[in-house]
Amino acid sequence: xxxxxxxxxxxxxxxxxxxxxxxxxxxxxxxxxxxxxxxxxxxxxxxxxxxxxxxxxxxxxxxxxxxxxxxxxxxxxxxxxxxxxxxxxxxxxxxxxxxxxxxxxxxxxxxxxxxxxxxxxxxxxxxxxxxxxxxxxxxxxxxxxxxxxxxxxxxxxxxxxxxxxxxxxxxxxxxxxxxxxxxxxxxxxxxxxxxxxxxxxxxxxxxxxxxxxxxxxxxxxxxxxxxxxxxxxxxxxxxxxxxxxxxxxxxxxxxxxxxxxxxxxxxxxxxxxxxxxxxxxxxxxxxxxxxxxxxxxxxxxxxxxxxxxxxxxxxxxxxxxxxxxxxxxxxxxxxxxxxxxxxxxxxxxxxxxxxxxxxxxxxxxxxxxxxxxxxxxxxxxxxxxxxxxxxxxxxxxxxxxxxxxxxxxxxxxxxxxxxxxxxxxxx
Numbered sequence: 300x301x302x303x304x305x306x307x308x309x310x311x312x313x314x315x316x317x318x319x320x321x322x323x324x325x326x327x328x329x330x331x332x333x334x335x336x337x338x339x340x341x342x343x344x345x346x347x348x349x350x351x352x353x354x355x356x357x358x359x360x361x362x363x364x365x366x367x368x369x370x371x372x373x374x375x376x377x378x379x380x381x382x383x384x385x386x387x388x389x390x391x392x393x394x395x396x397x398x399x400x401x402x403x404x405x406x407x408x409x410x411x412x413x414x415x416x417x418x419x420x421x422x423x424x425x426x427x428x429x430x431x432x433x434x435x436x437x438x439x440x441x442x443x444x445x446x447x448x449x450x451x452x453x454x455x456x457x458x459x460x461x462x463x464x465x466x467x468x469x470x471x472x473x474x475x476x477x478x479x480x481x482x483x484x485x486x487x488x489x490x491x492x493x494x495x496x497x498x499x500x501x502x503x504x505x506x507x508x509x510x511x512x513x514x515x516x517x518x519x520x521x522x523x524x525x526x527x528x529x530x531x532x533x534x535x536x537x538x539x540x541x542x543x544x545x546x547x548x549x550x551x552x553x554x555x556x557x558x559x560x561x562x563x564x565x566x567x568x569x570x571x572x573x574x575x576x577x578x579x580x581x582x583x584x585x586x587x588x589x590x591x592x593x594x595x596x597x598x599x600x601x602x603x604x605x606x607x608x609x610x611x612x613x614x615x616x617x618x619x620x621x622x623x624x625x626x627x628x629x630x631x632x633x634x635x636x637x638x639x640x641x642x643x644x645x646x647x648x649x650x651x652x653x654x655x656x657x658x659x660x661x662x663x664x665x666x667x668x669x670x671x672x673x674x675x676x677x678x679x680x681x682x683x684x685x686x687x688x689x690x691x692x693x694x695x696x697x698x699x700x701x702x703x704x705x706x707x708x709x710x711x712x713x714x715x716x717x718x719x720x721x722x723x724x725x726x
Contacts, residue, residue, distance in 0.1 A: 335653075338354075367624060367625055375551065437465055460542070468530070485519050488540065507522075557614075564593075584624075
């Protein structure tokens, strides 16, 4: 069907075939001020109180979209292994906003402790509170800034090349009791040099050196130590050494990797090679992929979502091909407000975007969570930003950490509800 849809001049009627339009549903791009409603469900919270939640919508063929993740959770508890979640998004989750609270909740309930994947460099390193992160003298590439031939972008959409006098420091803060140290750090790299290269690192005041593998593949260095808080790297200066990030972990349990990137509409994920996704999946074994995008694709006035639907359709297909052994969940865009006649209201294009994203989930047979509705729907961002204890910033677009915590609670309730439904179906 996909092939036939590309042949514009092909007279398919003579072949006895109907013309194929794979984007027929999302092509209905009329402006609306309503989103497709999903029936809310009532659940009991930990105190026994009844609450309404916005459930995940499962568009998979067997209506068991969370099966891979749910089965992995069961195996993890039995086999004492680790399972991982890849959470892709934009500035809405930068600095570990929202994801840190989801991670904390999951690790508190299912085990595990550690912040997971952290990039080599980051424009929001000073903003992130879940790890202290300093670096200098790297040439950085990413899907939203600079790309170049021969530079491979890693799963986070970044690549860093070490320059002279480079240093990279990570420190686990005494943030909470969930994780104040790590026992394993994993450095992900690619070394295309013909020369023998080695990196130096210092952990718990002990110096080490490791020779790097040489080929075009993705490699990982496993660094183990008891209750380490500090890790410092220095790298050889080589344009052939491409660095992608470091993961910090401890024992068995759940690890959630934050792949948030400011300015990414989601379409940028298409710049990451499918083979790169597959190499990371071979090493990381993600069981749940979450996609959160939309804020950088919307315009306050232009409600046309056709270009976005076409591009994201291709991205979702690539994600499905690259992570065939993971459950996939697409989130709708959050609410976002603008000032009209002295009052902050939801921008008009939100509604079309939410409906378009839902159609994309339906067409690609993955799960969908209407985050816009879960937050409260129309004008919620204005209410959150103007609250006595603000849940959103005064840009009426992004959350505060307090708001991230509240939204994480809503997300976990919907996730837990879906896990319960899956468990009941199995009985």
